[in-house]
Amino acid sequence: MRLKRREDWRQLFIVFTYLALLASMVLVEECRNVLFLIAACQFSFFVQTVTHNVLHGALFESKGLNRAFRFVLSFCGLFPVSSVIPSHNIVHHHFDDDGQPDWASPSHARFKWNLLNLLHFPNIIGPITFAGINRWAMVKGRGDYRRQSLAESVFAFGLTGLLLAYDFWTVLFFVVVPQLWGARWFLRVNLIQHDGCDIQSEFNHSRNFGSRLLNWFSVNAGFHTAHHNQPGLHWTDLRASHEKDVAPKMQPELLQRSLLGYLAKTYLFTFSRPTQWTPPPPLPVDAGSPPNGVAPGGFAAPALSRAETASEAF
Numbered sequence: 001m002r003l004k005r006r007e008d009w010r011q012l013f014i015v016f017t018y019l020a021l022l023a024s025m026v027l028v029e030e031c032r033n034v035l036f037l038i039a040a041c042q043f044s045f046f047v048q049t050v051t052h053n054v055l056h057g058a059l060f061e062s063k064g065l066n067r068a069f070r071f072v073l074s075f076c077g078l079f080p081v082s083s084v085i086p087s088h089n090i091v092h093h094h095f096d097d098d099g100q101p102d103w104a105s106p107s108h109a110r111f112k113w114n115l116l117n118l119l120h121f122p123n124i125i126g127p128i129t130f131a132g133i134n135r136w137a138m139v140k141g142r143g144d145y146r147r148q149s150l151a152e153s154v155f156a157f158g159l160t161g162l163l164l165a166y167d168f169w170t171v172l173f174f175v176v177v178p179q180l181w182g183a184r185w186f187l188r189v190n191l192i193q194h195d196g197c198d199i200q201s202e203f204n205h206s207r208n209f210g211s212r213l214l215n216w217f218s219v220n221a222g223f224h225t226a227h228h229n230q231p232g233l234h235w236t237d238l239r240a241s242h243e244k245d246v247a248p249k250m251q252p253e254l255l256q257r258s259l260l261g262y263l264a265k266t267y268l269f270t271f272s273r274p275t276q277w278t279p280p281p282p283l284p285v286d287a288g289s290p291p292n293g294v295a296p297g298g299f300a301a302p303a304l305s306r307a308e309t310a311s312e313a314f
Contacts, residue, residue: 001060001062001065002060002061002062003059003060003061004057004058004059004060004061005234005236007234007236008059010216010219011050011053011054011059011219012059014043014046014047014049014050014217014219015047015050015072015073015076017043018040018043018044018046018047018076018178019072019076021036021039021040021043021178022040022174022175022178024036025037025040025170025174025175026163026166026167026170026171026174026175032170032173032174036174037173037174037177037178040174040178041177041178041181041182043178043182044076044077044178044179044181044182044183045181045182045185045186045218046182046217046218046219047073047076047077047182048076048077048182048183048185048186049186049218049219049221050073050219051073051076051077051081051084051186052084052088052186052221053219053235054066054069054070054073055081055082055084055085055088055089056089056231056232057232057234067148070082070148070152071151071152071155071156074152074153074155074156075155075156075159075160075179076179076182077156077179077182077183077186078156078157078160078176078179078180078183079153079156079183080148080149080150080152080153080156081152082145082148082149082152083133083149085145086132086133086136086137086145087103087104087129087132087133088104089231090136091103091104091132091136092104092190093228093231103125103128103129103132104125104128104129104187104190105125105190105194106121106190106191106194106195106196108124108125108128109121109124109125109191112271112272113271114266114267114270114271114272114273115267115268117191117195117267117273118188118191118192118263118267121187121188121190121191122184122187122188125187125190126187129187137149160175160176160179163175164176189221192207192259192262192263193206193207193208193224194206194207195207195273195274196273196274197254197274202229202249203225203229203246203249203250203251204250204251204254205225205228206224206225206228206254207224207254207256207262208222208223208224208225208242208246208250208254208255208256209222209255209256209257209258209259209262210222210223210255210256210257211257211258211259214258214259215239219235220235220236220238220239221235222259223238223239223241223242223246225242225246225250225254226238226241226242226245226246229241229245229246
């Protein structure tokens with residue numbers, strides 16, 4: 001089990017700490033309390049940052065281990081993690097500069113009270129994203145993706161189902177709740193990091209968070225501008241890239257010290273949303289029989305770029 005980068009032990013630590021918390025709550029009655037549940041929910045979110053990273057760059061030298069690890073991550077978040085490639089690596093990283101709408105664009109949320117945008121964002125972009133993934137998956141030549149995604153779904157939902165059969169109420173509250181918590185909050189990150197930013201700008205398209213504690217556990221997910229500008233850059237290099245290449249050219253207010261402070265300021269103590277908000281672009285309209293390379297609904301899938309995924313695809 002050889003890692004490509006020695007520093008990636010931290011990503012394994014985060015994942016297995018989360019799994020240990022879940023196992024403790026299922027197997028040890030004394031661990032079924034609010035403190036363990038909060039810790040599990042928090043680590044569930046951190047696991048999603050690991051999922052994001054390993055779908056950009058493979059963790060292990062072994063292709064088989066990388067595929068197996070995707071099954072583990074799929075159980076952690078209760079969704080097939082290979083879907084991150086079309087939804088995030090390909091579509092989101094292009095924003096809308098290729099003529100296709102970003103399925104996770106903050107502009108899909110239109111509540112005047114900004115707190116409602118944060119709370120309901122997964123409910124808004126979830127159906128849009130899953131519909132987009134399904135259209136992308138139907139493109140000719142995506143059979144490997146469909147098989148991998150199906151296998152991940154069967155493993156994630158099958159294992160969760162077996163656990164529910166073992167102890168329904170315990171697993172529902174102490175496993176399923178953390179699974180959904182991390183996945184849904186990671187969807188909200190799209191709103192938090194991009195709402196009110198200028199996606200046409202080279203350096204002002206993303207909001208960044210500089211807390212060293214946050215970035216230790218989120219494996220530098222706070223340096224989002226550097227990641228968007230260089231998607232294949234390893235997470236250990238993001239801070240240096242941010243300080244050297246991004247910070248001198250970025251609007252200073254797009255670097256926030258505290259994520260919790262920003263959430264409180266933006267969603268609790270402020271009614272309206274950040275500036276530069278624009279309505280969403282129109283979604284693709286279902287059409288007739290698509291030509292080769294175009295999925296139903298008229299979605300022309302971009303090519304899978306090595307620079308954007310840097311992992312062994314499927």
